[in-house]
Amino acid sequence: xxxxxxxxxxxxxxxxxxxxxxxxxxxxxxxxxxxxxxxxxxxxxxxxxxxxxxxxxxxxxxxxxxxxxxxxxxxxxxxxxxxxxxxxxxxxxxxxxxxxxxxxxxxxxxxxxxxxxxxxxxxxxxxxxxxxxxxxxxxxxxxxxxxxxxxxxxxxxxxxxxxxxxxxxxxxxxxxxxxxxxxxxxxxxxxxxxxxxxxxxxxxxxxxxxxxxxxxxxxxxxxxxxxxxxxxxxxxxxxxxxxxxxxxxxxxxxxxxxxxxxxxxxxxxxxxxxxxxxxxxxxxxxxxxxxxxxxxxxxxxxxxxxxxxxxxxxxxxxxxxxxxxxxxxxxxxxxxxxxxxxxxxxxxxxxxxxxxxxxxxxxxxxxxxxxxxxxxxxxxxxxxxxxxxxxxxxxxxxxx
Amino acid sequence: xxxxxxxxxxxxxxxxxxxxxxxxxxxxxxxxxxxxxxxxxxxxxxxxxxxxxxxxxxxxxxxxxxxxxxxxxxxxxxxxxxxxxxxxxxxxxxxxxxxxxxxxxxxxxxxxxxxxxxxxxxxxxxxxxxxxxxxxxxxxxxxxxxxxxxxxxxxxxxxxxxxxxxxxxxxxxxxxxxxxxxxxxxxxxxxxxxxxxxxxxxxxxxxxxxxxxxxxxxxxxxxxxxxxxxxxxxxxxxxxxxxxxxxxxxx
Numbered sequence: 001x002x003x004x005x006x007x008x009x010x011x012x013x014x015x016x017x018x019x020x021x022x023x024x025x026x027x028x029x030x031x032x033x034x035x036x037x038x039x040x041x042x043x044x045x046x047x048x049x050x051x052x053x054x055x056x057x058x059x060x061x062x063x064x065x066x067x068x069x070x071x072x073x074x075x076x077x078x079x080x081x082x083x084x085x086x087x088x089x090x091x092x093x094x095x096x097x098x099x100x101x102x103x104x105x106x107x108x109x110x111x112x113x114x115x116x117x118x119x120x121x122x123x124x125x126x127x128x129x130x131x132x133x134x135x136x137x138x139x140x141x142x143x144x145x146x147x148x149x150x151x152x153x154x155x156x157x158x159x160x161x162x163x164x165x166x167x168x169x170x171x172x173x174x175x176x177x178x179x180x181x182x183x184x185x186x187x188x189x190x191x192x193x194x195x196x197x198x199x200x201x202x203x204x205x206x207x208x209x210x211x212x213x214x215x216x217x218x219x220x221x222x223x224x225x226x227x228x229x230x231x232x233x234x235x236x237x238x239x240x241x242x243x244x245x246x247x248x249x250x251x252x253x254x255x256x257x258x259x260x261x262x263x264x265x266x267x268x269x270x271x272x273x274x275x276x277x278x279x280x281x282x283x284x285x286x287x288x289x290x291x292x293x294x295x296x297x298x299x300x301x302x303x304x305x306x307x308x309x310x311x312x313x314x315x316x317x318x319x320x321x322x323x324x325x326x327x328x329x330x331x332x333x334x335x336x337x338x339x340x341x342x343x344x345x346x347x348x349x350x351x352x353x354x355x356x357x358x359x360x361x362x363x364x365x366x367x368x369x370x371x372x373x374x375x376x377x378x379x380x381x382x383x384x385x386x387x388x389x390x391x392x393x394x395x396x397x398x399x400x
Numbered sequence: 401x402x403x404x405x406x407x408x409x410x411x412x413x414x415x416x417x418x419x420x421x422x423x424x425x426x427x428x429x430x431x432x433x434x435x436x437x438x439x440x441x442x443x444x445x446x447x448x449x450x451x452x453x454x455x456x457x458x459x460x461x462x463x464x465x466x467x468x469x470x471x472x473x474x475x476x477x478x479x480x481x482x483x484x485x486x487x488x489x490x491x492x493x494x495x496x497x498x499x500x501x502x503x504x505x506x507x508x509x510x511x512x513x514x515x516x517x518x519x520x521x522x523x524x525x526x527x528x529x530x531x532x533x534x535x536x537x538x539x540x541x542x543x544x545x546x547x548x549x550x551x552x553x554x555x556x557x558x559x560x561x562x563x564x565x566x567x568x569x570x571x572x573x574x575x576x577x578x579x580x581x582x583x584x585x586x587x588x589x590x591x592x593x594x595x596x597x598x599x600x601x602x603x604x605x606x607x608x609x610x611x612x613x614x615x616x617x618x619x620x621x622x623x624x625x626x627x628x629x630x631x632x633x634x635x636x637x638x639x640x641x642x643x644x645x646x647x648x649x650x651x
Contacts, residue, residue: 003518004518005518005520218515218516218518219515221518221519221520222514222515222516222517222518222519223504223508223512223514223517223519223522224512224513224514224515225515225519226493226497226500226501226504226519227501227504229490229492229493229497230490230493230501232492233490233491233492233493234488234489234490234491236488237488237489237490238490238501239471239472239473239476240450240472240473240476240481240482240484240488241473241476241501241502241505241561241565242473242476242477242502242505242506242509242510242565243473243501243504243505243510243511244471244473244510244511245473247511247513248511251513251515255515
């Protein structure tokens with residue numbers, strides 16, 4: 001019932017290993033060293049890694065597997081967040097009802113959006129989803145936040161206030177928790193010069209990621225997943241083979257919407273806030289970037305892509321001119337200033353420039369994303385030792 | 401009564417009469433060839449059988465059921481498979497996966513939300529697909545990406561995909577178009593062999609007279625949208641109207 005093929009099992013174990021030990025692996029530099037700013041092992045960022053990993057894994061089921069490029073997936077992220085915060089407002093800070101509602105609501109929302117947008121394919125589908133998401137954004141931003149019916153709290157964003165009913169709260173904690181286990185609780189382990197932070201919220205997210213990843217593997221390897229791949233390759237043949245592509249695409253759309261809803265619910269569970277900007281098209285574009293950067297259609301690619309982008313967003317944006325000056329202080333002054341002047345545009349607020357360049361490099365030289373790069377390095381390292389017959393190129397490469 | 405009955409089919413594209421009162425009666429278990437010069441309306445006619453085009457007037461009945469206005473996947477589920485002029489296969493998937501998809505469609509119908517099972521464990525489907533590939537002499541290529549196959553093999557694969565569904569009617573649109581002589585002969589042999597074994601009714605559209613006369617049991621000649629002759633192969637060769645249409649009739 002829960003068995004996987006050997007390779008997939010190995011993959012799941014590797015992903016589990018890295019996610020569970022992330023607080024250590026992502027903190028390679030001692031706290032006091034100059035390199036400490038490259039450490040990513042703090043709870044807030046690690047939570048983002050896995051939450052956006054879930055988001056991208058779900059998006060990949062639609063884009064990577066089925067070949068439908070949605071530019072409106074952030075709408076589900078936002079809907080999930082709103083649903084979760086409403087559960088906090090009405091019931092209690094326990095994240096279980098919040099998570100359930102966010103997935104269910106995002107699923108229903110995806111069903112409606114998918115039903116309409118999937119009438120077209122290709123670029124028209126992308127534009128329809130984009131329009132839908134922007135409409136959702138506008139509705140959340142203004143329409144649904146009037147004094148008589150305030151569902152989203154508009155510009156301020158939805159949050160929990162002291163006078164909210166919270167019918168089930170009782171004596172429970174006043175921050176998000178899982179049956180009393182508070183999300184913000186962090187255990188810090190000091191070993192020598194290193195400080196490793198083990199955060200409850202992160203581990204909850206990590207478990208969700210592993211479950212979501214496991215389900216994604218099952219879908220990839222199922223007859224349903226095979227049909228989705230077939231839709232991406234040749235929809236005409238699929239129809240003339242006696243298969244109705246419509247329900248397949250709709251199911252894929254709803255599943256990926258539910259993943260996005262889960263991610264949105266988790267975002268709100270880590271920080272009980274939901275704003276309309278979470279639905280904006282830039283957020284939809286970000287998940288497209290993550291998936292392509294990591295490797296669309298591969299299993300781990302989206303998680304890698306999500307981690308990569310979130311790392312750059314948080315780490316590169318922290319580097320400022322004085323940090324740059326300290327790095328190059330050994331160089332002659334003129335040269336130092338020149339280098340800092342050039343690099344200035346690529347760090348801090350300019351981190352998007354670095355990301356853009358990296359994205360271009362990956363798309364041009366590694367069309368299969370980071371996973372493709374990893375496979376090439378693996379093949380290159382392995383080849384000289386036991387040369388494979390040339391036939392290998394013609395064989396189908398199994399997606400990792 | 402034939403398995404496929406086409407009566408009084410008309411189809412106009414703007415002012416052009418692509419099909420004009422076409423009547424056809426395909427007998428069960430035969431190979432029926434439709435030939436005709438370029439632009440005679442052969443492909444238009446075939447497209448009317450599979451739901452790609454809807455005729456302006458007339459009826460197309462398959463086993464007594466009308467094929468007009470129903471979707472391609474429903475027509476396939478009713479038992480009509482088609483091999484295209486340019487092979488339509490799943491280029492990014494392996495040869496075996498291609499055939500397995502057909503087998504799934506046959507077993508599970510037009511849609512099944514089978515997202516928890518593993519493809520690898522569907523042994524009945526896998527065995528059936530592997531058997532089918534053996535039948536078309538492609539067992540050694542089952543792990544190859546189908547996009548990397550030669551044109552002849554792609555066609556062979558497409559035929560295997562169609563045959564694995566045990567269709568009642570197989571439509572072949574120029575099965576040897578663009579093939580080298582050797583490949584053409586292989587295809588003829590394969591088709592004759594398959595027909596020997598399965599007796600599936602086949603409608604073949606073909607340009608190549610060599611193919612037509614080696615396979616067909618009955619031939620309909622289409623010219624300028626009308627059937628000008630329908631007869632046994634040996635009689636078609638001597639038919640004056642047919643010679644005129646091919647060798648300098650009114651173009």
